[in-house]
Amino acid sequence: MNKIKVLIADDVEETRNVIKKLLSLEEEHIEVVGESDNGEEVLKLIQNAKPDIVLMDINMPVLNGLEATERITMEYPSVMVIIMSVQAENEYLKKAMFHGAKEYIIKPFNYDTLIGTIIATYEKYKEIQVKFKGANIDEVRNSKVIAFFSSKGGVGKSVLSLNTAILLSKSENKKILLIDMDFQFGDISMMVNQHSKKTILDAIEDGQIDSYENIKPYLFKYKDNFDILFAPEKPEASEYITKEIVEKIMKALKNQYDVIIVDTGINFNDSTLYVLDMAEKIFMISTMEIVALKNTKLGLKVMESLGYEKNKVKLVINRFNPNYGISKKEVEDAFEDGIVTFIPEDEKPVIISINKGMPLCEDKKYYKLKIGKAIEEMSKKLIS
Ligand SMILES: Nc1ncnc2c1ncn2[C@@H]1O[C@H](COP(=O)(O)OP(=O)(O)O)[C@@H](O)[C@H]1O
Ligand SMILES: [Mg+2]
Structure with a gap:
């Protein structure tokens, strides 16, 4: 099985490190292909890192997670966004889903929740990903x-x-x-x-x-x-x-x-x-x-x-x-x-x-x- 490629977007370094640590326990199935502390950079990274999943924080500088999610779903429809948010951000959460996020996960989360959500989301949308392959970044144009x-x-x-x-x-x-x-x-x-x-x-x-x-x-x-x-x-x-x-x-x-x-x-x-x-x-x-x-x-x-x-x-x-x-x-x-x-x-x-x-x-x-x-x-x- 191909590893699920994950990109982490969160402006708090500590949070990114915790996530990386948790994901490293599943390194046979999941690979971290990049990380960033702002939404603008995430969009740039996607081109080269080609993630399957972006773990997206909501409050980030330069371009926040909501806008970044919207742009990712428009520009890279095969990339799945999973929003990470704290309880109090319920309203944002709804918006994020509206903007095309596939799933969300409430901070703080444990190993089981994180891995479970990533795998379930990936499985569920993999089929759609195949369907969208024509619009995938790999496939957009092969110069x-x-x-x-x-x-x-x-x-x-x-x-x-x-x-x-x-x-x-x-x-x-x-x-x-x-x-x-x-x-x-x-x-x-x-x-x-x-x-x-x-x-x-x-x-x-x-x-x-x-x-x-x-x-x-x-x-x-x-x-x-x-x-x-x-x-x-x-x-x-x-x-x-x-x-x-x-x-x-x-x-x-x-x-x-x-x-x-x-x-x-x-x-x-x-x-x-x-x-x-x-x-x-x-x-x-x-x-x-x-x-x-x-x-x-x-x-x-x-x-x-x-x-x-x-x-x-x-x-x-x-x-x-x-x-x-x-x-x-x-x-x-x-x-x-x-x-x-x-x-x-x-x-x-x-x-x-x-x-x-x-x-x-x-x-x-x-x-x-x-x-x-x-x-x-x-x-x-x-x-x-
Ligand atoms: N088929 C051709 N017939 C006549 N002159 C040519 C022809 N192709 C190129 N030249 C001449 O050769 C010169 C060098 O061409 P250029 O494309 O600049 O070379 P290079 O990029 O290899 O250095 C041009 O200034 C042009 O005058
Ligand atoms: Mg020349």
Whole structure:
């Protein structure tokens, strides 16, 4: 049997400790997945801790137990709230039940009452939980993370990730997020003509990265179903952005989008590896230059040694031009079967679109060119 996951919300530390002690006697069946002293934090914790049951005190600072209960039942209908209250709070109790609490328990309670109530509530509402699974936090959205990576700069990683994101947001009724994780030289904001907007660094400095709600104001809404998280504007900022921070941000944003496209930095540091690990697909971008191809080969070897499945990594040769002394066939032969996609070189439209801050695939005139079609083909491979 799965353990029942319980989150404890009470502003009195002593009370939380007593509850934890009681629950620890049932550790085979019950697991405490988090605790908090205020209702606002409980809502944030739920996203990551995914409790089955919240033990909720009524009087708490910031957001009280009643309001928190109401929001939990609205936002996370599968989470069961059990109100803990003292006798004198009868009136509140009624309100709490009205706001969607499943059960209540009167303080002070003993071991039998606490455990009995948790198990009985869980059993009773488990069925409903199954029914509501579609609305459960696990299930709300399971973001498909797609990473664009290269072992050399200037190969077109940003151009391709941005245009892919745009095409996906157009063709599919899906919620897309593009994260510019080239923390040193992130160019996406320029490419969409949105310089000096809020960046990931602002969110980090303001301490607003623990939940989607927190990060939301730092996202740029490119259009209704397409958000972008820009990279910092000063290269030195990249030093502060540790893997732990990246992990927090990814966890907070995951499940809020159908597809998250990440334009990564160009070395295998901890943050990049974290994203590559969690990615469902990695697009490794290279050009036709022999040096780029050599580095790409090395990069692919690293990924192989990391145990990535073969079909997780796709190679994209950008700026393909038959006049550069290496043929398509030679490139294909140098890499494994079926992993290569070619994007033709076409400087004029690319440079104009960058300079105008108007992505290529946004512009009907260019979108019809070979380069636009090739990017479209590539983005289709993502959804299939
Ligand atoms: N298919 C292409 N054809 C011609 N030029 C391209 C193409 N893709 C990218 N470029 C050029 O390469 C430059 C670098 O692209 P960018 O996406 O910024 O690279 P990266 O993110 O890998 O550093 C761009 O400024 C653009 O002018
Ligand atoms: Mg770039």
